[in-house]
Amino acid sequence: MxxxxxxxxxxxxxxxxxxxxxxxxxxxxxxxxxxxxxxxxxxxxxxxxxxxxxxxxxxEWSDDHKSPASVSGKNTQTVHIQLSEGDLDAHCARARAAGADIIVEPETQFYGDRTYRCKDPEGHIWTVARTVETVSVEEMERRTGLKITGQG
Structure with a gap:
């Protein structure tokens, strides 16, 4: 920063x-x-x-700056929130209670993060994750059969 x-x-x-x-x-x-x-x-x-x-x-301040609600729900980017503490499932429940449309329920991913995905009231897509397991690149490759370069 x-x-x-x-x-x-x-x-x-x-x-x-x-x-x-x-x-x-x-x-x-x-x-x-x-x-x-x-x-x-x-x-x-x-x-x-x-x-x-x-x-x-x-x-929405120009023809090129619109909410998904104004362009048939389309998104050109999503926003990712990485939790450093707390329970991801409780965070999902909080978002659901506030009216989020949960489009992917909480699930632990091959790379060690537990994630969920939701839409806000205007259709922006948000992904929320919390690391629950440290996974080596070798283990990620073994779990998926993919070739992975870098450290994420």
Missing amino acids: ADGRPNLISAVCYRDPRAALAWLEKAFGFELVFLVEDAEGNLGHSEMRFGNAAVMIGN
Whole structure:
């Protein structure tokens, strides 16, 4: 992190960014740390934190910056949340209770993370993971039959 801010921050567009701010706090435990409003109280920019990571939440501000809700539910990126503590299944239950559409139920992956995938109320796809097992590259290859390069 440079100057206390992450080096990479995703910016996610919503039709209703204020509702998104409240939902992300309720569903995932994000914390609002920065909010810019114009003279009429319209949201201009915001930033939320989750651990040492951040995400910017904004409105649809051009023809090229749209919520999936405005483009037939299509996503061109997904956001990944890596939990460093806590129970992934409980996190999934929290998100479900907040209205998340769980599209992949919690499951332990060959690489040692337990993950689930969901859609938020506007259709953005979020993947949430928690490492539950340290797995060597050799073991990942044995489990999958794939050739794996690097350390992940």
